[in-house]
Amino acid sequence: MTAVSATEFMTEDMRREIKEIIKRYPKRRSAIMPSLFLAQEEHGYLPDEVLLEVAGVLDVPEIWVYEIATFYTMFNTEPVGRFHIKLCTNVSCLLLEAGSLLPHLEKRLGITCGGTTDDGLFTLSIVECLGSCGTAPVMQINKTYYENLSTQRIDQILDELKAQASGAHRTIQSRDDGQEGVPA
Amino acid sequence: MTEKVLMKNAEAPDSHRIDTYETAGGYHALATVLRDYQPDELIKLIKDSNLRGRGGAGFATGVKWGFVPKDPALKKYLCCNADEGEPGTFKDRAIMEKDPHQMIEGMILCAYAIGAETAYIYIRGEYTLSVQRLEAALKEAYDKRYLGQRIIGSNVSLDIYVHRGAGAYICGEETALLESIEGRRGQPKLKPPFPAIEGLYASPTVINNVETLACLPHIVCRGAEWFRKIGPEKSPGPKLYCLSGHVRKPGLYELPMGIPLRELVEKHAGGARPGRKIKAVIPGGVSAPMIPESDLNVCMDFESLAAADTMLGSAGVIVIDDNDCIVRVATRIIEFFAHESCGKCTPCREGLSCAVKILRRLENGEGREGDLEQLDFLCDGIFGNSFCALGDGAAWGLRRALQIFRDEFIYHVEKRECPFH
Numbered sequence A: 001m002t003a004v005s006a007t008e009f010m011t012e013d014m015r016r017e018i019k020e021i022i023k024r025y026p027k028r029r030s031a032i033m034p035s036l037f038l039a040q041e042e043h044g045y046l047p048d049e050v051l052l053e054v055a056g057v058l059d060v061p062e063i064w065v066y067e068i069a070t071f072y073t074m075f076n077t078e079p080v081g082r083f084h085i086k087l088c089t090n091v092s093c094l095l096l097e098a099g100s101l102l103p104h105l106e107k108r109l110g111i112t113c114g115g116t117t118d119d120g121l122f123t124l125s126i127v128e129c130l131g132s133c134g135t136a137p138v139m140q141i142n143k144t145y146y147e148n149l150s151t152q153r154i155d156q157i158l159d160e161l162k163a164q165a166s167g168a169h170r171t172i173q174s175r176d177d178g179q180e181g182v183p184a
Numbered sequence B: 001m002t003e004k005v006l007m008k009n010a011e012a013p014d015s016h017r018i019d020t021y022e023t024a025g026g027y028h029a030l031a032t033v034l035r036d037y038q039p040d041e042l043i044k045l046i047k048d049s050n051l052r053g054r055g056g057a058g059f060a061t062g063v064k065w066g067f068v069p070k071d072p073a074l075k076k077y078l079c080c081n082a083d084e085g086e087p088g089t090f091k092d093r094a095i096m097e098k099d100p101h102q103m104i105e106g107m108i109l110c111a112y113a114i115g116a117e118t119a120y121i122y123i124r125g126e127y128t129l130s131v132q133r134l135e136a137a138l139k140e141a142y143d144k145r146y147l148g149q150r151i152i153g154s155n156v157s158l159d160i161y162v163h164r165g166a167g168a169y170i171c172g173e174e175t176a177l178l179e180s181i182e183g184r185r186g187q188p189k190l191k192p193p194f195p196a197i198e199g200l201y202a203s204p205t206v207i208n209n210v211e212t213l214a215c216l217p218h219i220v221c222r223g224a225e226w227f228r229k230i231g232p233e234k235s236p237g238p239k240l241y242c243l244s245g246h247v248r249k250p251g252l253y254e255l256p257m258g259i260p261l262r263e264l265v266e267k268h269a270g271g272a273r274p275g276r277k278i279k280a281v282i283p284g285g286v287s288a289p290m291i292p293e294s295d296l297n298v299c300m301d302f303e304s305l306a307a308a309d310t311m312l313g314s315a316g317v318i319v320i321d322d323n324d325c326i327v328r329v330a331t332r333i334i335e336f337f338a339h340e341s342c343g344k345c346t347p348c349r350e351g352l353s354c355a356v357k358i359l360r361r362l363e364n365g366e367g368r369e370g371d372l373e374q375l376d377f378l379c380d381g382i383f384g385n386s387f388c389a390l391g392d393g394a395a396w397g398l399r400r401a402l403q404i405f406r407d408e409f410i411y412h413v414e415k416r417e418c419p420f421h
């Protein structure tokens, strides 16, 4: 196994946590997904250097790690903005006119779907059903669900996030708990 | 007012905490089973209850457990399928957020019945609050010795771990789910061997849905006969229905299995929105073919829906009214399946992306003569020739939409426009 010293891409803590994760499974390969989540939480995305480090700590072939990082859509191999907006466009949301929310978001942010704003604050993606169809239309920003959306509600949310970004120094990731609008 | 079973604690302020669960009688089933039941007797009880899987296919739960070899030397696994990605579905999320101990107790019961000492919860990655609630609930259960070594003083042990998915719908399919836990791409595997014989890490494995597992403590506490008497004898039990789309009161409803779809949509969910009429309903998530309004008297159980050429699936009921376009809905559904196709087999991978091109063309007013026949041809080619139920389900749904709402499709071709958009 590789040396234990911390690098720019892998802190001592992460190494330790990954070693704990390994114990949950009879095979180390199973620990790849949870380790990548951990790394993504830390770095925001998964650059090659991180993938190599993860392979090193797990002591598995690099290709196994690449395979997972590229197959699963929740792993970002490219940088994303501080707030990653994921708008659901699946049927239940579509029926309640999520279609008009996408152009609205694009206009407000000045980017097209898949893009990131110049200030690095927002990335906009469309996603499949978020499992919140009873309160459609829905989007998820980082970990938090926002439900029963309208264009006005979206404007309000974007303004709040911008205010938060200019005022606070902590990111929303480390604070939110996904609790906004738990469905009844 | 029907009695709530699965959602009976959901309104309590701290419904996700172990104290609330125990006060309402939680973990009583576990104590009873460890005291009074041999694993075989528990399997028999579940068989007698006629509980059928809530993950989509409706397989008899006790029968599935019975396939697991009894050899004590073999390591066995239990996987809870919490991947809930079927568009229109949000019931498992409700259980995990509101009352996770119900499912955890169910997992301990199942693990005891099949002799598993390790279990994984495969949960979709987006469900961050559910993950938090589960992690906290597992910790509470460990603290009370409902989990870990020698559960409440017995010689039974179980560890449960949460494994997060990362945004691949196909991982809800049980063999793809196992591949994913093993750290590979989520692609279905050939059956047989069935997971009950050779599953996770090549060991006997049971995969059950969240809601299926949540039913178990209630069956132990109240008996197989009580359960069988809720709804139709062959598909009985309490059931969570997810109502979405064009209804006045969308949301989650707990009602008996076998309730008429019309009653569910019109009485409970308030029916169509003001000034609108219902045109079609998808009864079980987008993998289930839509049915026209005229078929709404069908009952929500496995047999009745199969007879109506659709399925109960995930009980994600999506209502479409007369102000929306079936071609648009069908296009979005096939786009979804094409996007989520794992790429392993040609009919699904190529056939669906080809169907998407044609459907988009129709919806954009650029339909051509022969397009509908081409879609029919694609459905016939995909259905029955796909490696797993994703491809088959997609083609089945599209074929039914083309049959039932042929006129709408023809309009798009002939007039080269969408009458709705």
Ligand SMILES: Cc1cc2nc3c(=O)[nH]c(=O)nc-3n(C[C@H](O)[C@H](O)[C@H](O)COP(=O)(O)O)c2cc1C
Pocket (backbone or CB within 6 Å): B052, B053, B054, B055, B056, B057, B058, B059, B061, B081, B082, B083, B084, B085, B086, B169, B170, B171, B172, B173, B174, B175, B207, B208, B209, B210, B212, B213, B388, B389, B390
């Ligand atoms: C494409 C596809 C997706 C599926 N997604 C899910 C899912 O998200 N959750 C689930 O419980 N079952 C899902 N299933 C069904 C599972 O393969 C399996 O039958 C089920 O988890 C068994 O549990 P049960 O017997 O308790 O229903 C899916 C099947 C297919 C073919």
Ligand code: SF4
Pocket (backbone or CB within 6 Å): B170, B188, B340, B341, B342, B343, B344, B345, B346, B348, B349, B386, B387, B388, B389, B390, B391, B392
């Ligand atoms: S039918 Fe589709 S999802 Fe299933 S194995 Fe084939 S390509 Fe993969």
Ligand code: FES
Pocket (backbone or CB within 6 Å): A088, A089, A090, A091, A092, A093, A094, A128, A129, A130, A131, A132, A133, A136, A137, A138, B087, B088, B089
């Ligand atoms: S369709 Fe948008 S949350 Fe389910």
